[in-house]
Amino acid sequence: MRIHCKVVAIAVGFGVFLLVYLFGGNGGADEPPPKEVGGDRELEEVGRSPPSLLSEYVGSDAVAKLARKSATGVGERVGRKEGKATGREGSVNAKSKFLGKVIRPVTRRRRPEEVMHLAVVACGKRLDETLTMLKSALLFSLKKIKFHIFAEDSLAPEFEERLNQWPQSVSARFQYSIYPISFSVGEAEEWKKLFKPCAAQRLFLPVILKDVDSLLYVDTDVLFLRPMDDIWMFLKSFNGSQLAAMAPEHEVSKIGWYSRFARHPFYGVTGVNSGVMLMNLTRIRRTLFKSSLIAGGLLWEDLLHPLHQKYKNYITWGDQDLLNIIFHYNPENLYIFPCQWNYRPDHCMYGSNCKGAEQEGVSILHGNRGVYHDDKQPAFKVVYDAIHNFPFEDNMFQSLFYPIQNKFLDTVNTLCGRIPQVFLKQIENAMKTVFEANVVRHVRPHK
Numbered sequence: 001m002r003i004h005c006k007v008v009a010i011a012v013g014f015g016v017f018l019l020v021y022l023f024g025g026n027g028g029a030d031e032p033p034p035k036e037v038g039g040d041r042e043l044e045e046v047g048r049s050p051p052s053l054l055s056e057y058v059g060s061d062a063v064a065k066l067a068r069k070s071a072t073g074v075g076e077r078v079g080r081k082e083g084k085a086t087g088r089e090g091s092v093n094a095k096s097k098f099l100g101k102v103i104r105p106v107t108r109r110r111r112p113e114e115v116m117h118l119a120v121v122a123c124g125k126r127l128d129e130t131l132t133m134l135k136s137a138l139l140f141s142l143k144k145i146k147f148h149i150f151a152e153d154s155l156a157p158e159f160e161e162r163l164n165q166w167p168q169s170v171s172a173r174f175q176y177s178i179y180p181i182s183f184s185v186g187e188a189e190e191w192k193k194l195f196k197p198c199a200a201q202r203l204f205l206p207v208i209l210k211d212v213d214s215l216l217y218v219d220t221d222v223l224f225l226r227p228m229d230d231i232w233m234f235l236k237s238f239n240g241s242q243l244a245a246m247a248p249e250h251e252v253s254k255i256g257w258y259s260r261f262a263r264h265p266f267y268g269v270t271g272v273n274s275g276v277m278l279m280n281l282t283r284i285r286r287t288l289f290k291s292s293l294i295a296g297g298l299l300w301e302d303l304l305h306p307l308h309q310k311y312k313n314y315i316t317w318g319d320q321d322l323l324n325i326i327f328h329y330n331p332e333n334l335y336i337f338p339c340q341w342n343y344r345p346d347h348c349m350y351g352s353n354c355k356g357a358e359q360e361g362v363s364i365l366h367g368n369r370g371v372y373h374d375d376k377q378p379a380f381k382v383v384y385d386a387i388h389n390f391p392f393e394d395n396m397f398q399s400l401f402y403p404i405q406n407k408f409l410d411t412v413n414t415l416c417g418r419i420p421q422v423f424l425k426q427i428e429n430a431m432k433t434v435f436e437a438n439v440v441r442h443v444r445p446h447k
Contacts, residue, residue: 117215123198147176194318243283245335247342265328348416361425379417
């Protein structure tokens with residue numbers, strides 16, 4: 001009997017001990033399980049939604065399952081735990097510190113998406129030509145593009161209407177701003193008549209686009225045959241003093257215009273062509289340029305008007321001549337890219353004199369002399385017509401590449417069409433690059 005009473009007493013004592021332990025000892029019922037505490041506090045620190053971040057843990061297969069199961073409840077628990085953490089800071093931090101060694105989120109700071117800037121000046125009957133140029137940039141490029149369109153007042157609403165008609169899948173890849181033609185110094189009418197209508201506007205881009213660091217300027221008669229991303233990369237090749245990039249006007253001085261006819265200073269042996277001009281606007285705005293005007297240097301905006309006044313009776317190609325004069329006195333500021341980045345009829349109509357295009361293909365086609373709209377250089381017109389007529393969202397191989405390839409058969413007897421691969425190589429490469437970027441990389445194998 002005594003033994004029985006002792007057993008009962010021990011059992012009652014043990015039961016009381018359990019009740020005291022469960023309800024008053026460690027407070028375990030007030031706190032969530034350790035994994036939830038550690039995981040949620042980590043999520044609060046990085047400020048991201050739990051499911052997407054959990055999938056980034058090292059060894060995320062198991063955790064991804066947890067994310068899928070708890071996608072609806074975790075966010076709610078975070079808010080409630082903040083109140084309790086202040087009263088139990090020691091225990092929560094201790095558990096978080098321990099659990100952090102087991103699973104720790106990988107915090108990835110995404111860099112802002114780089115946007116390329118493309119500027120063009122359009123006056124007169126250049127609407128369709130300009131839109132075809134912009135279209136070629138979008139067809140092949142990978143990064144988003146901001147278009148800076150300088151246009152006469154009568155053209156501005158037409159640009160806006162036509163650009164807004166492009167498909168949503170295309171318009172999501174670009175932004176645009178339309179600016180009036182304006183000149184900050186000198187007489188506006190005098191600048192407009194400098195060469196072709198409004199062409200001198202490009203000289204004032206560093207002054208007008210004060211919030212833009214770098215941009216690519218192109219003439220309206222330019223077509224991209226490869227991603228704009230590739231020429232944009234030349235900015236990283238600039239040394240500490242270079243602030244602009246252009247291609248030579250000619251490759252052979254004996255047939256070069258500047259080397260034979262120029263009555264003013266020009267860059268190098270053959271001069272440079274300004275139809276494709278890559279610019280670091282920040283550097284241009286900060287640099288003091290040497291000239292024949294004064295002993296000291298002048299800022300870009302202060303240089304343009306006096307330079308024009310001095311040479312206006314000696315220049316033929318307007319703003320391009322002024323740029324040649326500027327870089328004649330400041331050659332260290334200019335980066336020269338190969339001729340295939342500004343391939344013109346001059347590179348083939350007197351015989352092939354752009355070896356880079358023969359080896360690598362044309363990267364940017366410059367159809368000056370009006371060759372897109374007449375029959376003087378059929379090879380150039382074939383490319384222009386194909387891009388102009390190509391419907392957005394069609395198959396590029398079937399509706400763009402193959403028509404160009406077939407129509408080139410009619411141009412092989414011309415000087416510029418005798419080597420079709422010069423025009424086709426980069427187009428084919430660009431289509432493959434775009435296909436891989438937009439399709440292949442987004443397809444993940446099934447597990």
